[in-house]
Amino acid sequence: MNKSTYQRLEYDRIKQRLADFAMSYLGRAHIQNMEPVIEMVLVATLLQETEEALSVIAHGASVPIPSLEGIEPLIGTFGKGFILTPQDFMHFARFIESSQQLKNFMKKKESVSPRVASYALSLYELHEPLTEIRRCIRNGQVDNEASAALSRIRKKMNILDDRMRKKLDTALSKYRSYLQDNVISTRGGRYVLSVKKEHRKQVGGAALDESASGQTVFIEPADIADLHGEHLHLQAEEAAEVTRVLSDLTDLIEHSKYEISINLETIGHYDFMFAKAKYAKTIDGRTVKLNDRGRISIHGGRHPLLGRHSVPLDIRIGGDYRALVITGPNTGGKTVSLKTVGLLTLMVQSGLLVPVGEGSEFAVYRSVMVDIGDGQSLENSLSTFSSHVKNVIGILKEAAPSSLVLLDELASGTDPGEGIGLSIAVLEELYRRGATVMATTHFNEIKKFAGAAPGFENARMEFDTETLEPLYKLTIGQAGSSYAFYIAQKLGMPPALIERSKMITYEATQRSPEAPAIAAAFTGETPPLNAPLKEKKERAPMPDFAIGDCVWVHSLRRTGIVCSEPDHRGNITVQIQKEKVRIHRKRISLYIERSKLYPEGDYDMDIVFESKDNRKKRKQMSKRHVEGITIEYRENE
Secondary structure (H helix, E strand, O other): OOHHHHHHOOHHHHHHHHHOOOOOHHHHHHHHOOOOOOOHHHHHHHHHHHHHHHHHHOOOOOOOOOOOOOOHHHHOOOOOOOOOOHHHHHHHHHHHHHHHHHHHHHHOOOOOOHHHHHHHHHOOOOHHHHHHHHHHEEOOEEOHHHOHHHHHHHHHHHHHHHHHHHHHHHHHHHOHHHEEEEEEEEEOOEEEEEEEHHHHHHOOEEEEEEOOOOOEEEEEEHHHHHHHHHHHHHHHHHHHHHHHHHHHHHHHHHHOHHHHHHHHHHHHHHHHHHHHHHHHHHOOOEOOEEEOOOOEEEEEEOOOOOOOOOOOEEEEEOOOOOEEEEEOOOOOOHHHHHHHHHHHHHHHOOOOOEOOOOOOEEEOOOEEEEEOOOOOEOOOOEOHHHHHHHHHHHHHHHOOOOEEEEEOOOOOOOOHHHHHHHHHHHHHHHHHOOOEEEEEOOOHHHHHHHHHOOOEEEEEEEEEOOOOEEEEEEEEOOOOOOOHHHHHHHOOOOHHHHHHHHHHHHHHHHHHHHHHHHHHHHHOOOOOOOOOHHHHHOOOOOOOOOOOOEEEEOOOOEEEEEOOOOOOOOEEEEEEOOEEEEEEHHHEEEEEOHHHOOOOOOOOOHHHHOOHHHHHHHHHHHHOOOOOOOOOOOOOO
């Protein structure tokens, strides 16, 4: 899938909302990496998983998904010589316990979610590591009973602490009259007395510090110093034994690395599945039928980012027609319809339940390609039209029978005549390649093409002409209108201007159907599918043709312009593109009369038949003799 498709259809916004329901970093990672899959069997499996997960939470069940707090940074330390801390083991204990809770919970849900519940069978219980962590770690510290040596060392330390406290109490009583404060404090981890400076020599011991004013000296009593040294020795023994206990526990956890990794993988998948289920519950999502034949049938579909109050969309494509052209007023919902179909397709192929009605069906596509929005780039200096063309070129390179192509505002951003021709050609090519195509437009010529071309169909967005409000309802089988006159009139445009606008428009409309044929006469192209060739060919043959008439050459299946009167044999010169050919009048039929092609009066037909260079030379030669200027014609002219 094209990354720009995700951006234009706001697929990433769906992922952001989905991430709000994830409990763990692994669940969020799954969501971050989520992309539509293209195998129908896998899509069906993912949808079944999400549907089963939704059935679990639909009855208010609180799924015990572990948060994996503190686990993420620890996994990367395995095998690198790091010794885990007591706090690290507390995280692992919670992880092992919550894995067991999840396994027990899912075992009870086998009847309502057999596939989802079966994944819990892969969860390891890890009894030995959990038992050892509980035995050795308590309240975030290595417990006394973690080892016999540690228990013995700490008992000695407690006895020594009692002896030190007794001696300190004796010293407080003995030197009370010399003390600044009748309390025991510490300096550098050693017990000291706060002695008045003038009495420092009366207290036996080492002065370790003094106050900022210099009036108090902090002295460690002499009979405490020896006991403190012994205490330091026991502290070193304790630290060594604690390190040994933590090292053994670390080895035990690392020996369970495989089982832990499987549990993490399973929990991450569970978190991902239930995040999708929780999101489906908020948008009233449901599962859908699938096919690989390019058929889409949406009943009551809603754009998931517009909420439950948006107008539901009913749309179908891929049966009698594979290309749908949507018309209607601005802000009438045409673009939203494209985005809804595109985004829901991406969601379905990602295993997400979507907000649609019962019986909705989606095709599984290998690619979804879009040209929606302006896309104008200041950085790349691309105009709106250039940007559209660049997008379409990329789409044409990839379009295939298993492609969904969404094109917004065909023929916009450039000259309407050329844009219409280019748009129809693109639609024909996409259809020829077997793609499913949805497009929006304002142009009547494209509507007429869709109404006549096999495999194409029109649709319109409904509009209330009284309130000037779009109804956001799609009706298939009819072309819509932009309602420019209705809107302008309702907003107060002078009636005279409205009438003049209609007159200009209807006159242009009467001429516009012939425009493709006129262009074809000069380019040599076969007129588009919607050109009324059948109607013209069925007219009775005319006995004469006038210079300037557009005619249909049956043998060449091309249109051309009559350049000469019939000769005595009935042969007429016809210009097809830049070539002039002689054809008998019985082999051609009138396509468009001259009067509908050129202004009334004495119109200079040289403009049609002569090149610009030859006309310039003829004008010069009519005024005077110019040496070296000649006008040459091909032999068959």
